[in-house]
Amino acid sequence: MPLLPRPSLAPDLPARSASPIRAAVIGAGMIAEVHRRSIRTAGGQVAGVLASSAQRSAEAGAAWSAPGEPVRGYQDADQLLADPDIDVVHICTPNHTHVAYAEQALDAGKHVVCEKPLAVSVEEAERLSAAADRAGTIAAVPFVYRYHPLIRELRARRVAGEFGTWHLLHGSYLQDWMLDPDASGWRVDPRDGGASRAFADIGSHWCDLVEFVSGERFTELTARGSVVVPDRPVTGAKSFTAPDTGSAAGRAPVVTEDAAAVLFRSENGVLAATVISQVSAGRKNRLWFELDGSAGSAVFDQESPETVWLGGRSESRLLHRGAGDTSPEQQRLTVVPPGHPQGYVDCFAAFTADVYTAITTGAVPEGLPLFADGLRSAHLVDAFLTASDTGTWTKVN
Secondary structure, X not given: OOOOOOOOEOOOOOOOOOOOOEEEEEOOOHHHHHHHHHHHHOOOEXXXXXXXXXXXXXXXXXXXXXXXXXXXXXXXHHHHHOOOOOOEEEEOOOHHHHHHHHHHHHHOOOEXXXXXXXXXXXXXXXXXXXXXXXXXXXXXXXXXXXXXXXXHHXXXXXXXXXXXXXXXXXXXXXXXXXXXXXXXXXXXXXHHHOOOOHXXXXXXXXXXXXXXXXXXXXXXXEEEEEOOOOEEEOOOOOOOOOOOOOOOOOEEEOOOOOEEEEEEEEOOOOEEEEEEEOOOOOOOOEEEEEEEEOOOEEEEEOOOOXXXXXXXXXXXXEEEOOOOOOOHHHHHHOOOOOOOOOOHHHHHHHHHHHHHHHHHHOEOOOOOOEHHHHHHHHHHHHHHHHHHHHOOOEEOO
């Protein structure tokens, strides 16, 4: 059963001409760089950038320009959205700014790719999802781990009934970038990053991926969050950078979780569990899950995405990308021969290509994560926060 019903056509969206999609990026940090590369890999044109100031925008535009493809640095959002040459806006800014930028872009008739979380509250996410429905343009959220070829292979095998009925879903997403007590950044401040940090940032990816592959929908959860570093530097440091130990602003108490443990029940009564951490030494981006069914099990590790483990009662085996009879979706997303590893940047490029296919043709490719999926994630985060506070089972709306 599919996770969410998906329209085959974006409402009121006409097919576009075959000229390259022209994109503007709001933000110029680490994730904006990933978007910039994926736009070009997907055949789009990076036409403009809006950074934190007019000067920073001009600097980013100059740095991002390529021969024959100048990148305009905008002074403000109004100037960007008034540019008739921009087809799609990629929003890569701190979490609390997503709603304002996305609403403005949708109102201007632009297609939108907005980084997750879609918003820092359910109410804002609902408002934004409704705005996307009214606009009738493509509005997507980069849950890009869906685009590993072997993820699509596992999903196809589940649909075909290979694993039987699910008994248990479990796993983790572990990082270590917040292990140092002096590590900090805007994500730590709930005013900028939201009331949840680790679960909203990476637990959201785990939930989206497991629901997408398994077809189960989590309907209630209980959880505990943990702050293991009681205070961190007050700093404007970027995320995923070296610790800033010289901040003159001192330190502030940490109120957003460094780690979390979550237990779920699905609408079919299947139990699921995950451990989420940004303080696990040596773990960089270990998104791992095991799905245990009545006829077989499957294991995927995002740090080793070229193989999946398939378990059976009589034998278990590793399935390599490109091996055997592959599903059409695995074939579609495979861009290099087996043995030449594909990874995160390839996922991002494939996601962006699907967004641009939807913009160009009006047909939404199967599995493209839209604002409805971002809203789904917001409901899970909201339930996590409630359960963490109360210690009770909490419904996921």
